Structure formats: structure tokens, C-alpha cells
Amino acid sequence: MEQEHKRRVRYQGTHPRNFQEKYKELNPEKYRSDVEKIIQSGKTPAGMHIPIMVEEILDVLQIQPGMTGYDATLGYGGHTRKMLEQLQGQGHLYSTDVDPVESEKTRARLAELGYGPEILTIRRMNFSQVDQVAPGEAFDFVLADLGVSSMQIDDPGRGFTFKRDGPLDLRLDPTTGITAAQRLRELDEEELTALLVENADEPYAERIAKGVLGTLKGGGRVETTRQLAAIVEEALSFLPQAERKEAVKKSCQRTFQALRIDVNSEFEALYAFLEKLPGVLKSGGRAAVLTFHSGEDRLVKKAFKQHLREGLYREIAGDVTRPSAQECFQNPRARSTKLRWAVRA
Numbered sequence: 001m002e003q004e005h006k007r008r009v010r011y012q013g014t015h016p017r018n019f020q021e022k023y024k025e026l027n028p029e030k031y032r033s034d035v036e037k038i039i040q041s042g043k044t045p046a047g048m049h050i051p052i053m054v055e056e057i058l059d060v061l062q063i064q065p066g067m068t069g070y071d072a073t074l075g076y077g078g079h080t081r082k083m084l085e086q087l088q089g090q091g092h093l094y095s096t097d098v099d100p101v102e103s104e105k106t107r108a109r110l111a112e113l114g115y116g117p118e119i120l121t122i123r124r125m126n127f128s129q130v131d132q133v134a135p136g137e138a139f140d141f142v143l144a145d146l147g148v149s150s151m152q153i154d155d156p157g158r159g160f161t162f163k164r165d166g167p168l169d170l171r172l173d174p175t176t177g178i179t180a181a182q183r184l185r186e187l188d189e190e191e192l193t194a195l196l197v198e199n200a201d202e203p204y205a206e207r208i209a210k211g212v213l214g215t216l217k218g219g220g221r222v223e224t225t226r227q228l229a230a231i232v233e234e235a236l237s238f239l240p241q242a243e244r245k246e247a248v249k250k251s252c253q254r255t256f257q258a259l260r261i262d263v264n265s266e267f268e269a270l271y272a273f274l275e276k277l278p279g280v281l282k283s284g285g286r287a288a289v290l291t292f293h294s295g296e297d298r299l300v301k302k303a304f305k306q307h308l309r310e311g312l313y314r315e316i317a318g319d320v321t322r323p324s325a326q327e328c329f330q331n332p333r334a335r336s337t338k339l340r341w342a343v344r345a
């Protein structure tokens, strides 16, 4: 009789092999108590994003049941969820994001919480097209929480972090456009220097650009996050040892930020959004924008001031609001946040 061949069960090892297996938090509903513990310790669980300045935003937006609103940057849906709670089942919220991967997960998560299409419309759209989100409708409130989510940063496959190796991609929507690695091959030294200065005020822009272009011209590769980080490190090797580590970290942060802004045309999208915003707000409608670096904040401040002068807004924030010290302690990713608001005339 032929014996049934049984495959030996393979030893999986004690360490998870990839990012998806590594963190229990990636399934936050299943491991709720682990997630709570991680948040209390001042960290963001992997696969999650903690919404920033929620109280301050709700104060500004003054959401009432029956209103129609727009969350320009759905992300993990933290702010969307808080705004939906204010609607108490009456009215409608539109939420957009360019990221197809995370948007789908968020849609499913919010649907499970009971927020389906009758109260929430999720669209995969760039907020630069804010006038196309709900044609024929105007909004009582609008929120834009700019930049990237923690899930995007934490996933090495997306290329947003230099802390782990991954493809140098940096696209918010990986289905369109070109990657940061491809973009680097298009630029000359002068252009890359200008990009690093204009998008991130990088003080060592020239040295870094020289390093990148030198590597590419010499037949080397700048295809992964760690390859780019190594070039930044090498470019700053002239610094005294004592200050080098911190300087390299900051320059890496700024270099990745500058490239991300470029490959996603972030300033152009924000400019278009701010220009169209008064046109989609009802009279008395309120808008709040969270920014994470000075370039973004400058654009918001300028647009709000100009539209106030033109009589499109009746009131704007006199100054930025910052998150509380306690929020920054609990969520270090909140530290650079600035909130500005405007009210439609």
C-alpha cells in the first residue's frame, strides 16, 4: 500500500519575517489592549494613525447634526470618525484621499463601525479637485490634515522612512506618477539642490545633491531608502563626530520630505485647494487646516489673508494654534503641527 506522504511542518522561526507579520497592532481591533498600552507609552501602534488636535479642530468647526462636511485627508479616518460623531447620524460627510491602499482599509473599518454610504461618501481623489468632490453642494465645514499618515510612514514598502530599507518610492498614490528614485535620475545637481532648499530648507543641500549625482554618474544606484540615507551620511561626514549623528538624522528627514513634496506635487495641490476653498464653503462655513512644516503653513497663511482682504472670508485665525504639551508628549508626531482656520463671509 502506498504510504501517504506527509510534509514536515516547517519551522517558522521565532522572529516574524516581514512588516505585516511583525506587529500585532496591525490588527488593532483584535489586540485592543496592546494598542492602548502602546498609545499610553507615547508611541503610535503600527498600522494606525492617531488624529491630531481633535478638540481644537472640533472647537473651530462647530459641527451640528444635519450639516454637510468634507474631510480632505481621510487617512486612518480618525478625524472623519470624530466629525461623524458630531453629526449624530444626520447630515453627510465626504472624505477623500489619494492613497488607494489605506483608503480601502479605512472605508472597511468605518463601515464596520456603522458609517456607511448613507452618512459617509469616501472618494479616492486629490483635494486639489475640492470643487469636484460633491458637485452642486456647498460645505458647512472642511478639514485638511496635510502630509502623510503614520501607516504610510511605517510601511517600508512605501519608501517614506529612511529608518528601514525599502524602495525609494514616496508616492502617496503608488498607482500613478513616478517614484522618487526615478525623479532623482531626471534632475541635475543644480535642480536637486534647489529642490532640497525650496521644499525643506536643507542647509547641506549642495553637498547632498553632489553626493546623489556623483553616485548616479559613477554608475551607482540610488534606488532604496537606505542607499539615499547612506549618501546623506557620507555628504555630512565632514561634520565633527559629536554633532554628526543628529545632523544626519535631520538632513535625512528633510531630504525625504523634500522629495515627497516634489513627487506628489504637494505645494501645487495645496495651492489649488486653498484657491478653490472659498468657492465650496457655505456662507458662515468653517475651514481648518493642519500643516506640518513652514512651507505649507506659509501657503495657508498667505491664501487665508488674501481671501480675507478680498472679502471671501469674514474671519481668519490671527495666529497658529499649536497642540498642547500633553498631546505632544503622548504623540510626538504632533510636535510640528500648526492649525489655522477661516470662516466664509
Ligand SMILES: C[S@@+](CC[C@H](N)C(=O)[O-])C[C@H]1O[C@@H](n2cnc3c(N)ncnc32)[C@H](O)[C@@H]1O
Binding pocket: 049, 050, 051, 052, 072, 073, 074, 075, 076, 077, 078, 079, 080, 096, 097, 098, 099, 102, 125, 126, 127, 128, 145, 146, 147, 148, 149, 150, 172, 269, 270
Ligand atoms: C496626516 S494624514 C491624515 C490623517 C487623518 N486625518 C486621520 O485622522 O487619520 C494625511 C493623508 O492625506 C492624504 N493626502 C495627502 N495629500 C493629499 C491630496 N493632495 N489629496 C488627497 N489626499 C491627500 C495622504 O495620503 C494621507 O493619507
